[in-house]
Amino acid sequence: MKEKPTSPIKKPISYALAIFIWSIAIVLFILLIKSFNNNGVIADDKELFDNFSQYEGEIYLSHQYKLPDADIATFRAISDKREDNHIALDKNHVYCGNQILPDLDPQKTVALGNNYYSDGNATYYCQSNTIDEDNRVWWQVIWEEIQFQFFDVPKTQTEFYPFSKLSKSNTPYHAIPNLHNTIITDEHFVYYQGNVMKDANWQTLTEVKEQTEDGSHRQSYFYFTDGEHVYYKNQLLPLKYNEQLYSFNPNTTRFRKEYLFNPMNGMVYMEDRALEQQNAPYTLLSRYAGHAYHALFLSKNGIYFYNARGEHIESLGDNIFTNLAVLEHNENQIERLGDNIFYNQNYTEIAPLVFSNGTKTLFIDAYETWSSGSARRGGGRLASITTSINELDGDLKGEWIKLGEINSGTIWQNGERYFYFDEYGESQGFRHTIYEFKNKQIAENTLHNKDSGLSPSQLIHRLEDNDEIKLAEYNTIAIAKAKTVLYRPIFPYLFALIIVCGIAANFYRLRKKKKSKEQRKN
Numbered sequence: 001m002k003e004k005p006t007s008p009i010k011k012p013i014s015y016a017l018a019i020f021i022w023s024i025a026i027v028l029f030i031l032l033i034k035s036f037n038n039n040g041v042i043a044d045d046k047e048l049f050d051n052f053s054q055y056e057g058e059i060y061l062s063h064q065y066k067l068p069d070a071d072i073a074t075f076r077a078i079s080d081k082r083e084d085n086h087i088a089l090d091k092n093h094v095y096c097g098n099q100i101l102p103d104l105d106p107q108k109t110v111a112l113g114n115n116y117y118s119d120g121n122a123t124y125y126c127q128s129n130t131i132d133e134d135n136r137v138w139w140q141v142i143w144e145e146i147q148f149q150f151f152d153v154p155k156t157q158t159e160f161y162p163f164s165k166l167s168k169s170n171t172p173y174h175a176i177p178n179l180h181n182t183i184i185t186d187e188h189f190v191y192y193q194g195n196v197m198k199d200a201n202w203q204t205l206t207e208v209k210e211q212t213e214d215g216s217h218r219q220s221y222f223y224f225t226d227g228e229h230v231y232y233k234n235q236l237l238p239l240k241y242n243e244q245l246y247s248f249n250p251n252t253t254r255f256r257k258e259y260l261f262n263p264m265n266g267m268v269y270m271e272d273r274a275l276e277q278q279n280a281p282y283t284l285l286s287r288y289a290g291h292a293y294h295a296l297f298l299s300k301n302g303i304y305f306y307n308a309r310g311e312h313i314e315s316l317g318d319n320i321f322t323n324l325a326v327l328e329h330n331e332n333q334i335e336r337l338g339d340n341i342f343y344n345q346n347y348t349e350i351a352p353l354v355f356s357n358g359t360k361t362l363f364i365d366a367y368e369t370w371s372s373g374s375a376r377r378g379g380g381r382l383a384s385i386t387t388s389i390n391e392l393d394g395d396l397k398g399e400w401i402k403l404g405e406i407n408s409g410t411i412w413q414n415g416e417r418y419f420y421f422d423e424y425g426e427s428q429g430f431r432h433t434i435y436e437f438k439n440k441q442i443a444e445n446t447l448h449n450k451d452s453g454l455s456p457s458q459l460i461h462r463l464e465d466n467d468e469i470k471l472a473e474y475n476t477i478a479i480a481k482a483k484t485v486l487y488r489p490i491f492p493y494l495f496a497l498i499i500v501c502g503i504a505a506n507f508y509r510l511r512k513k514k515k516s517k518e519q520r521k522n
Contacts, residue, residue: 048075049076049077049085049088050077050085050086050088051085051086051097052067052075052077052088054072057072058070059072059075059088060098061097061098064155064157065097065098065154065155065157066098066154067088067095067098068098068100069092069093069100070088070090070093070095071090071091071092072090073091074089074090074091075088075089075090076088076089076090077089078094078109078110078111078117079111081111083113083114083115083128084111084115084128085128086126086128086161087111087117087126089106089109090106091106091107092106093106094106094109094117094119094124096124096126096161096163097126097130097160097161098157099160099161099163101117101124101126101163102122102165103121103122103165104117104118104119104122104124105119105121106119107119108120108121112173112174112175112184113175113184114175114181114182114183114184115127115128115182115193116166116173116175116182116184116191116194118172118173120172121168122165122168123165123166123168123169123173124163124164124165124166124194125163125164125166125182125184125191125193125194126161126162126163127161127162127163127182127193127194128161129161130159130160130161131159131160131161131162132158132159133158133159133160134158136156136158144156163194164193164194164195165194166184166186166191166194167186167189169186169188169189171186171187171188172186173185173186174186176190176202176205178206179205179206179207180207180219180221181207181221181222181224183197183205183224185202187202190202190205191234192224192231192233192234193233193234195233195234196234197224197231197234197236198234198236199229199236200224200226200229200231201226201227201228201229202226204226204227205224205225205226206219206224206225206226207219207220207221207223207224207225208220208223208224208225208230208241208245208246208247208260209245209246209247210223210246210247210248210249211246211247211248211287212248213250213287213288213289215287217246220247220258222247222258222271223247223258223260225241225245226241227241228240228241229241230245230260232258232260232269232271232272233272235272237260237269237272237274238274239262239267242262242264244262244263244264245260245261245262245263246260246261247259247260247261248261248284248287250284250286250287250288250289250292250295257270257271257295257306258270258271259271259284259295261282261284265280265281266280266281266282266283267280267281267282268280268282268284268297270306270334273306273334275297275304275306275334276304276334278301279299279300279301279302279304280299281299282297282298282299282304283297283298283299284296284297284298285297285298285303285342285364286349286352286353286364288352288353288423289425290352290353290422290423290424290425290430290433291353291364291365291366291422291425291430291432291433292353292364292366292387293366293385293386293387293480293482294306294307294387294480294482296337296364296387296389296480298340298342298343299340300340300343301336301340302336302337302338302339302340303336303337303338303339303340303341303342303389303478304334304335304336304337305334305335305337305387305480306333306334306335307333307334307335307480307482335480337389337478337480338477338478341362341389341477341478342355342362345357345360346358347362350400350402350412351402351409351410351412351421351423352421352423353365353433354421354433354434356400358397358399359397360391360392360396361391361392361396361400361414362389362390362391362392362477363389363390363392363433363434363474364387364388364389364390364433365387365388365390365432365433365434366385366386366387366388367385367386367388367431368382368383368384368385368386369382369383369384369386370382370383383483384481384482384483385481385482386479386480386481386482387479387480388476388477388478388479388480389476389477389478389479390474390475390476390477391474391475391477392434392472392473392474393472393473393474393475394417394473395415396414396415396417398414398415399414400412400413400414401413401414403418403443403444403447404447406446406447406459408422408423408424408430408457408459408460409421409422409423409424410423411437411443411446411447413440413443416440417436418436418437418439418440418442418443419434419435419436419437419472420434420435420436420437420443420446420460420469421433421434422434422435422460424457430457430460431471432471432472434471434472434474435460435464435469435470435471435472436469436470436471436472436473437463437468437469438467438468438469438470442463442468442469446459446463446469
């Protein structure tokens with residue numbers, strides 16, 4: 001059989017395609033290595049002060065980002081205070097990070113405090129923490145990284161110090177005495193982080209009291225009042241101030257959220273958002289957060305929480321295996337976890353996050369899942385966080401007797417069974433709220449050896465290793481679950497895809513070439 005002649009065009013094209021694929025693979029491989037070894041930081045620059053450095057006649061912020069038109073000879077810090085370490089001046093400009101603040105005279109500009117800066121004519125707020133403004137798509141990230149690594153194009157800046165210009169005033173701006181936050185006034189308007197607090201009276205403005213986990217009070221960092229109005233940061237809330245108002249932030253384990261409670265009508269605000277008024281009055285289930293990722297609010301109509309990452313809730317009924325409902329939601333939603341199982345049941349919080357009514361014992365617990373599929377920090381990235389309401393198993397209808405305290409929790413007796421209630425939480429290495437001792441002797445020994453020199457987690461974990469204590473058996477009644485956004489770096493996946501495509505293309509070319517030779521022999 002006569003072999004069909006190969007097109008003189010196809011062969012060069014196949015070679016060119018293979019060369020192109022392998023060239024891209026090599027470039028991405030080099031880019032990947034360089035990006036790990038060089039993230040834009042200039043290693044041999046000269047430190048100037050705070051966040052600024054000098055390299056080859058140029059001034060840089062955070063060893064990476066060039067300041068436009070900076071004059072080295074007159075470049076200086078605006079003050080020696082830590083809150084101003086992102087502000088600098090030269091003979092021409094005032095800089096907020098590496099951004100020029102327009103209309104400021106550097107010869108007259110001074111720090112007013114609370115991150116405000118003025119030359120007597122123009123006044124600016126420049127936040128001391130950066131914000132991320134990276135809106136690039138994946139191919140832009142790759143192309144800009146190639147330009148930076150190979151062609152000496154400046155690294156793309158995605159983090160900035162936000163700033164805003166205040167209204168021009170004939171009255172000098174000044175900080176308000178006894179306020180510890182980023183607030184300033186010209187005695188006509190009040191600004192929080194450069195934003196106007198509508199109708200605020202600067203002469204009477206103060207912080208709302210904040211209730212801490214132990215029940216004591218301090219001043220809130222985020223809620224303010226002038227005796228009439230109430231504000232979250234600069235946002236005016238739709239309520240009138242009363243002396244009973246207080247703020248709290250029980251979600252310190254994973255996501256810190258600020259809440260405001262009005263005992264006059266039982267309304268709750270999460271930052272500047274109100275929980276639904278038709279479900280009021282609300283009560284906070286527990287002010288403790290050691291084993292909780294969500295603050296749970298009780299109403300006669302149900303249990304509610306603010307789902308900050310809010311992709312879904314899982315609500316369990318009587319049968320945990322057959323009655324599982326998964327509800328999809330948008331971000332930042334106030335969610336109903338389920339019926340209020342505490343309503344009219346006379347539950348008392350006998351220990352942080354542990355509740356008993358003499359018949360049943362409920363407790364709150366929290367756990368994480370990771371992208372590798374393992375719970376805890378065994379690898380991968382955080383995939384979700386969960387707060388669960390659970391009921392202890394077994395015959396626990398007797399009275400709970402507190403035997404004593406160790407510096408991480410308390411030891412309890414119920415009938416012939418002995419338990420450890422943890423108060424330290426996830427951040428201290430305790431994975432669960434309630435553990436059960438193997439017998440009375442071990443519980444008493446633990447109480448007597450609380451000053452053994454071991455840390456609380458070491459003490460409990462040693463008991464676990466010796467099978468002297470175990471996780472208490474329980475049934476899960478309801479869970480609130482929030483999925484997190486997983487970031488997966490594009491370079492390894494793209495590189496692997498190109499390598500696979502390159503290998504496949506070469507195998508196909510070699511196989512075709514071999515087949516062609518066999519046909520010629522025949």
